[in-house]
Amino acid sequence: MALRAFNTQDYSLLIHWIDAEKLNYQWGGPSFNFPLDVTQIDEHYNQANVFPFIYVVQGTEAGFVELFKVSDTHFRICRVFVSEHFRGQGIAKLMLANLITLTKQSYRAELLSLAVFNTNTTAKRCYESLGFVETALEKGERSWDGQVWDLITMEMRC
Template sequence: MDLRAFNTKDYNLLIQWIDCEKLNYQWGGPNFNFPLDRIQIHEHCSQTNVFPFIFVVEGTEAGFVELFKVSGTHFRICRVFVPEHFRGQGIAKLMLKQLIALAKEKYQAEMLSLVVFNTNKTAKRCYESLGFVETSLEKGKRSWDGQVWDLITMEMRC
């Protein structure tokens, strides 16, 4: 299992994974339009404060995650994604453990934060198991097809 830098060769893989409008919104929020395309991905990943990664398991791409540099020692974990056929195997937790270690070692992160939809109980439990704690709840920040999704901010000191 290895976390490696996301590059232009991976764009089509991400486009294949994010294959419907709802999933695009859950993954990218209002920052990406559906269908996801190479131009949007390139513009996003070219930002100097965005560090995207692919998680590889036994030679197969099994996940995507990025670090967003908020400040010198504060990074936000964003766009955590595991494709359907890898879900339920603990892949997200393994990927995040490697990302946390990388954030500490390579980027000298002292604070990691993330935002998760309140409806995503599985992800919230995963983050809590890694040491993240809820620090705020923003009600009514996102909605999809008449459903309102609250946003939970979670943080972890490194």
């Protein structure tokens, strides 16, 4: 199990995974329109402060995660996704643990942050189990199909 750099050959995989409008919004927030396409992916991942990764389990692509450089010592974890075939196996926690280690060692991060919708209790528990703590709650910032989704900000000191 390992993280590897996301590259242009992976675009079709990500498009295949993010296959519904609601999922696209949950995964990408307002940064991506549905359907996800090569142009959007290319524009986003060609930014100098964005570091995307694929998580590989026994030779198979199992997940995706993005690291965003906020400053030289602060990085934000974004767009966490686990393939349907690997859900319920603790892959997200393993992938994120690998990313945390990489971020500390390779990028010398002192602070990691992330945001999670309050409705995504499974993800929130996963982040808490890795040492993230809630630092803010943005009420009414996002909505989907008439439902308001509050956004929880979480942080971890490295």
